[in-house]
Amino acid sequence: MVNxxxxxxxxxxxxKKGGFVFHSADRRRWSLLGPYCEGMPVxxxxxxxxxxxxxxxxxxxxxxxxGPALYRGRLGSNLAVTKAAPKFREGSGLALxxxxxxxxxxxxxADTLYVGVEPAALFRSDDRGDSWSGxxxxxxxxxxxxxxxxxxxxxxxxxxxxxxxxxxxxxxISSVGTFESRDGGDSWTTENRNVRADFxxxxxxETGQCVHHLTWDSAGDGSIFHQxxxxxxxxxxGGGAWTEITKGLPSDFGFAIAADPLHARTAxxxxxxxxxxxxxxxxxxxxxxxxxxxxxxRRFTQGLPGPGAFMGVLRExxxxxxxxxxxxxxxxxxxQLYASRNEGESWKAVTxxxxxxxxxxxxxxx
Amino acid sequence: xxxxxxxxxxxxxxxxxxxxxxxxTYTSGQDEVLLEGSDLATLLRRLDEAFPGxxxxxxxxxxxxxxxxxxxxxxxxxxxxxxxxxxxxxDVVHILPSVAGGSIG
Numbered sequence: 001m002v003n004x005x006x007x008x009x010x011x012x013x014x015x016k017k018g019g020f021v022f023h024s025a026d027r028r029r030w031s032l033l034g035p036y037c038e039g040m041p042v043x044x045x046x047x048x049x050x051x052x053x054x055x056x057x058x059x060x061x062x063x064x065x066x067g068p069a070l071y072r073g074r075l076g077s078n079l080a081v082t083k084a085a086p087k088f089r090e091g092s093g094l095a096l097x098x099x100x101x102x103x104x105x106x107x108x109x110a111d112t113l114y115v116g117v118e119p120a121a122l123f124r125s126d127d128r129g130d131s132w133s134g135x136x137x138x139x140x141x142x143x144x145x146x147x148x149x150x151x152x153x154x155x156x157x158x159x160x161x162x163x164x165x166x167x168x169x170x171x172x173i174s175s176v177g178t179f180e181s182r183d184g185g186d187s188w189t190t191e192n193r194n195v196r197a198d199f200x201x202x203x204x205x206e207t208g209q210c211v212h213h214l215t216w217d218s219a220g221d222g223s224i225f226h227q228x229x230x231x232x233x234x235x236x237x238g239g240g241a242w243t244e245i246t247k248g249l250p251s252d253f254g255f256a257i258a259a260d261p262l263h264a265r266t267a268x269x270x271x272x273x274x275x276x277x278x279x280x281x282x283x284x285x286x287x288x289x290x291x292x293x294x295x296x297x298r299r300f301t302q303g304l305p306g307p308g309a310f311m312g313v314l315r316e317x318x319x320x321x322x323x324x325x326x327x328x329x330x331x332x333x334x335x336q337l338y339a340s341r342n343e344g345e346s347w348k349a350v351t352x353x354x355x356x357x358x359x360x361x362x363x364x365x366x
Numbered sequence: 367x368x369x370x371x372x373x374x375x376x377x378x379x380x381x382x383x384x385x386x387x388x389x390x391t392y393t394s395g396q397d398e399v400l401l402e403g404s405d406l407a408t409l410l411r412r413l414d415e416a417f418p419g420x421x422x423x424x425x426x427x428x429x430x431x432x433x434x435x436x437x438x439x440x441x442x443x444x445x446x447x448x449x450x451x452x453x454x455x456x457d458v459v460h461i462l463p464s465v466a467g468g469s470i471g
Contacts, residue, residue, distance in 0.1 A: 093428060
């Protein structure tokens with residue numbers, strides 16, 4: 001076991017060939033742990049913020065062909081497969097393909113986890129991943145047969161649990177849209193008003209939007225940032241229709257969006273050209289930041305590759321830490337991890353030698 | 367259940383299931399186990415009763431073998447629905463991952 005010092009920043013990186021953990025006391029020099037789940041695709045890997053010590057990872061069972069699994073372990077130790085993976089109801093005709101997102105439950109329910117999976121569904125565990133229950137009213141929702149997959153599959157990739165009220169949940173599904181529950185998942189509404197679906201005959205349908213990622217605005221009032229296939233959006237504390245905030249960005253396409261945990265109305269995105277050419281505009285990897293819920297954006301490129309950079313940033317591959325100044329992290333599908341320790345102003349490569357990066361998350365060791 | 371039995375004993379006792387190396391964590395390292403079952407679906411249920419969780423590695427929730435998991439009975443690849451695959455004492459069931467290659471990953 002490797003002892004990671006308390007207070008260290010921990011960046012967990014899921015790649016196509018394993019999970020990697022970087023930790024640093026000063027965010028200048030990084031030490032590497034791993035690989036975990038070696039050789040297998042790790043779709044998401046997190047440090048549980050409730051204890052700052054438990055690591056969860058979503059990857060196939062050892063051997064890769066034996067179905068999806070959730071792994072659990074102590075930071076610095078090996079990860080082991082939990083006792084069970086989520087399962088669809090027998091006779092539903094659905095079979096779990098992979099776990100896309102791991103979301104810790106509320107602060108006062110330390111053993112509770114949510115996972116968003118493919119085919120699109122939401123499951124909950126109250127024993128740290130050893131047993132699971134599904135949200136039937138979402139997972140077997142009437143009309144499900146008409147749900148269309150995005151290019152990455154029909155997946156529930158974004159899960160938000162309201163820290164003010166754990167009965168308030170949101171799920172992002174590609175390419176169906178955003179669903180919201182205010183009663184603990186017993187019932188769900190579609191929340192796609194004012195979100196474009198340029199690829200459908202109706203520009204603003206009730207469902208069918210290709211949500212790419214959702215994240216809470218750290219204002220703590222229920223506001224949400226949203227990166228979509230067709231634009232970037234913000235929704236205010238009262239819920240309701242989304243406000244498009246794409247103006248000022250170089251493209252209306254991107255996958256990742258990460259909120260600043262210390263500053264309200266502040267978020268980072270990594271726009272891509274979109275369509276069939278998902279590379280940075282002007283072949284320059286850039287992170288754009290808003291500090292006013294998208295009314296304006298600033299572009300940051302110092303330390304990021306380009307011109308001549310033709311990589312992408314996937315939906316789960318951007319994260320922030322909660323240190324002051326806030327650290328930001330972006331991983332590319334060409335295996336580079338960049339870190340900023342000054343809230344996006346400048347960036348430095350942590351590594352350029354990983355397999356394609358599927359996810360990046362950050363936490364603080366305790 | 368027992369491992370490493372003679373051919374004669376196999377015929378008398380039941381169906382042998384050969385366990386691939388990556389699943390032997392479920393069987394405490396045993397590379398084969400002996401079970402009774404008149405069809406393949408029943409056999410795999412009994413395998414799971416003996417080694418909880420093992421069936422879920424081989425089959426998905428629809429009851430079909432996972433993609434890239436192949437089940438053989440006496441060296442014949444199974445294509446039929448599992449309840450239709452009849453078994454007799456002395457049969458040998460192999461569970462094997464496909465050798466897959468050529469993807470961009």
